[in-house]
Amino acid sequence: MYHSFIFDLDGTIIDSELIGLQALQATLKEKGIEKSLAELRFSIGIPGMRTLEVLNIADISTTLETWLEKQKPLMKNVPLFEGIIDVIAQLPNVGLVTSQTAKEMNCGFYLLNIHHHFQTIVCASDTDKHKPNPEPLELALQLLDCEAKDAIYIGDSIYDLECAKSAGVDFGLALWGSKTVSGFEKADYIFETAYDILKLTNKKRKE
Template identity: 45%
Template sequence: MYKTIIFDVDGTLINTEQAVLHSLQKMLHVDYNKSVELDDLTFVLGIPGSRSLPQLGISDIDKANERWNYFMKDYFNTIEVFEGIFDLVNHLRDKNINQGIVTSKTKEELKCDFEPFGLMPYLTHIVCADDTEFHKPHPEPLLKFLEIADAKAEQSIYIGDTVYDYECARDAGVDFALALWGCKNHQNIEAKYKLETPLDLIKFI
């Protein structure tokens, strides 16, 4: 039985795909005069800007991230909590199961893009991109979570939607469940469990 449930954020708890991609596309056009199709930007999903922006030829990472976050506000109305997430976190809380997040978002991004949706009160521990030197797919973020939560890897499970999430969990020795509701290419991602809906997780805990 799992005693600790750890969630990714984007593509797992909240649907930010359109906001992330459109704001990046707009930032590239406005600030760098780059016209990039949305399909060519999907590789950024699930990894921090510090890793994705250099792949777009951008060197002033801090400034570009700040502008990217600025344009995210233009698309905030497209962000929503996935159906079934509130039912799941309420069930887990009723069962006294610890819940937390490991995300590639910075603390500032989490404050702007996640906190308004009312999920923070359910989370006992949080690891953001600011909290570790290395980021997903490196295992350090999950290992950091286990440390601060005093949780055992074999009693924990990580739920995410990308191959970066899987690799992070695998190398941290934590079971992985793939959130199919936010995943685009599940055939190419290994997972102990593949969940059609958030409430499917209940079967395994």
């Protein structure tokens, strides 16, 4: 059994990815940049600032603010994936590692009133480096007083997988968010539903 269960947020706990992509698309359109949602999917799992750097946006801070403002009204009522909070409530030592900034978290996550389910929360504002770099996950392990071998990170993106592997942590794919197993061959577990995670609480850790 694992000592700690650490989760990604977007696409794993909250069904927010389409909200973020549509807001980004609308923000770019105002700047005369036309991008399809498929072209913007690379942004899922990395901080907004990094996304805008990849897109070669000159005024990153202003654009980021506009993007966030477009997300705000929708993030207040962002849906939770079925069963995820019920599952989290049954797990020991639960952590959250997300690429959202503290400001983004205040506009959505904390309004959902589910933060009390997590023993520690690490966002993009807490570390200098971000996923897929292992630094955020390593900070969560430190705060949870847990060794890498005794933790599992559950997420839906390649960045989550790479972050976990770089930190020496097992990885569980949230298939309800990723919707594909392609590219996740190194995942230690494939969870089709949130309730599949509970199977790890009464089985020995894979060696």
